[in-house]
Amino acid sequence: MLDVSSAKSVASQAEASSTPVATMRKVQVQISNFAYTPATIFAKKGEKVQLQIVGTEGTHGFASKGLNLNVRVPEGETVVVDLPTDKAGTFEVYCSVPCGSGHKSMKATIVIE
Numbered sequence: 001m002l003d004v005s006s007a008k009s010v011a012s013q014a015e016a017s018s019t020p021v022a023t024m025r026k027v028q029v030q031i032s033n034f035a036y037t038p039a040t041i042f043a044k045k046g047e048k049v050q051l052q053i054v055g056t057e058g059t060h061g062f063a064s065k066g067l068n069l070n071v072r073v074p075e076g077e078t079v080v081v082d083l084p085t086d087k088a089g090t091f092e093v094y095c096s097v098p099c100g101s102g103h104k105s106m107k108a109t110i111v112i113e
């Protein structure tokens with residue numbers, strides 16, 4: 001909690017921003033026609049990972065049955081999701097939005113170990 005006591009030294013206020021916060025690793029994934037970059041994402045079991053999914057070309061999905069994820073990512077937008085890391089395994093990611101000729105080839109893998 002913030003201590004606003006006027007008895008405190010003003011000079012120490014510069015350190016106020018060093019309050020520890022839960023470490024959240026951010027991983028950016030770009031989606032284009034018709035691929036995910038990177039195509040493989042690694043995380044440790046229990047690690048806090050935030051996926052920043054960037055639609056760089058076309059509108060696609062980012063879905064994984066094993067991880068219970070399914071988001072739609074329009075071109076030019078970024079969708080942020082927390083990666084569930086409570087169970088270890090190798091999870092397939094696929095596109096859940098009909099997007100054209102390369103739709104079925106859109107695959108990525110999330111490895112949690």
Ligand SMILES: [Cu+2]
Binds near residue numbers: 060100106
């Ligand atoms: Cu698609």
